[in-house]
Amino acid sequence: MLPPVLLVGMGKMGGAMLAGWREQGLSASFAVDPSLPLSPGPEVTVVASAADLPADFRPAAVVLAVKPQNAAQALPLYAGHRQAVMLSIMAGCSIAFLQTALAGANVVRAMPNTPAAIRQGITVACVGPGVGAKQKALCHALLAGVGLVEWVEDEALIDPVTAVSGGGPAYVFLLAELLEQAAIEQGIPQPLARTLARQTVAGSGALLAASNEDAAQLRRNVTSPKGTTERALAVLMDDAAWPRAMSRAIAAATARSRELAG
Ligand SMILES: NC(=O)c1ccc[n+]([C@@H]2O[C@H](COP(=O)([O-])OP(=O)(O)OC[C@H]3O[C@@H](n4cnc5c(N)ncnc54)[C@H](OP(=O)(O)O)[C@@H]3O)[C@@H](O)[C@H]2O)c1
Known part of the structure; x- marks a missing residue:
């Protein structure tokens, strides 16, 4: 049961x-979002602003998931939760920036990716100073x-991680788009082109996930000589x-992740 x-x-x-x-089972929790999205269940109360939280609510973790451009304005409102570990998934917000904004x-600091929506994400995380084993475990x-979780000690690695796995789903979806376009160019009707592209990308991903062979071997398995x-x-x-x-991308x-982090 999560706290x-x-x-x-x-x-x-x-x-x-x-x-x-x-x-996983979640204790009574709160979410703050000014657009007041519907609560996903009875254990989560959604409020419009930090001011609407009960004064006696003591979360074990505060998860920061606003857009980076809203961070400087939003974060100081949560600095009073001294008992909590602050878990940020915001791109380009360094540990030093977070610590300053949160007193x-x-x-x-963590970097997830969108397959999180189906529990198939991968997140890379890095602890800041003072975080103990219990807070890291939480x-x-x-x-x-x-999804999967990997930890790195060197925060500088979060920049290339952001490029590879944070943005990675976009490159794979682009592959599906381009495959569909190329199929249409070869005379395949659009609905079939779309199905072929989507299922080829999705099925290949599932095969990669299910296989012990590395990607290069799975590629060779499709490739007959001549x-x-x-x-x-x-x-x-x-x-x-x-x-x-790919290397340039x-x-x-x-480089953009480093720029955003200042
Ligand atoms: N999407 C990705 O692929 C991805 C991957 C890795 C990390 N991230 C990080 O995850 C974070 C969230 O991204 P997202 O894609 O989930 O963005 P999103 O869908 O726009 O969600 C952000 C939410 O925060 C709300 N919000 C705005 N100001 C707020 C405030 N002061 N207090 C509380 N809530 C506030 C927004 O409401 P309004 O819509 O009304 O403004 C919105 O519902 C970003 O920092 C991003 O860098 C995203």
Whole structure:
């Protein structure tokens, strides 16, 4: 059973996390969100602002899930919860920034991704100074509600993590879009093109998840010598094509994450 949690920002990611916590069993908790989304269940009371929280509510964790641009204004309102560990999933908000905005609170910085919505996410997290084993374990349990959890000691790694797994679902969805377009160019009717692209991406992801073989071997398993896939891969794997494009894309996103963190 998870202890009481205060969720700040019940949008896509906060809402997905809340759903995951409820599956594990959640003590009476609160969510703050000015758009007052519907509560997902009887154990969660949703209020419009920090001022509406009961004065005696003592959460074990405050989960910060507002957009980064709202952080500076929203965070100081929660600095009074000294007993709680502050778990931030906000992109580009460094541990130093969080600690300053939260008057020196114990903070954990985490980067999840959108497959969290179906408990298939991956989150990478990093503890700030002063966070003890119990608070780290609580954060692990909260993050594990929506998928795998990995911990890093070096906060600087959160920038490339943001580029790889934080944004990664977008690159995979782009692959489905491009595959559909290319199928249409070859004369496949649009509805079938869409089904082929979606199911190929989804089925390949499921096969990768279910297999002990690495991605390169699964790729080779589809590739017969002198066959059609080999011909396509020669185009895609040309150094100037996907290898360089992926490397540049991840480097650009990593640099942007560093910029956002100031
Ligand atoms: N989506 C992703 O792929 C992803 C991945 C990793 C990390 N993240 C991080 O997760 C965080 C949330 O992203 P999201 O995609 O869930 O955004 P979102 O859907 O826009 O959710 C943010 C929610 O916070 C509410 N809000 C705004 N100001 C608030 C305040 N002062 N107090 C409480 N709630 C407030 C918003 O309400 P209004 O709509 O009324 O403004 C909205 O419901 C971001 O910091 C993002 O960097 C997102």
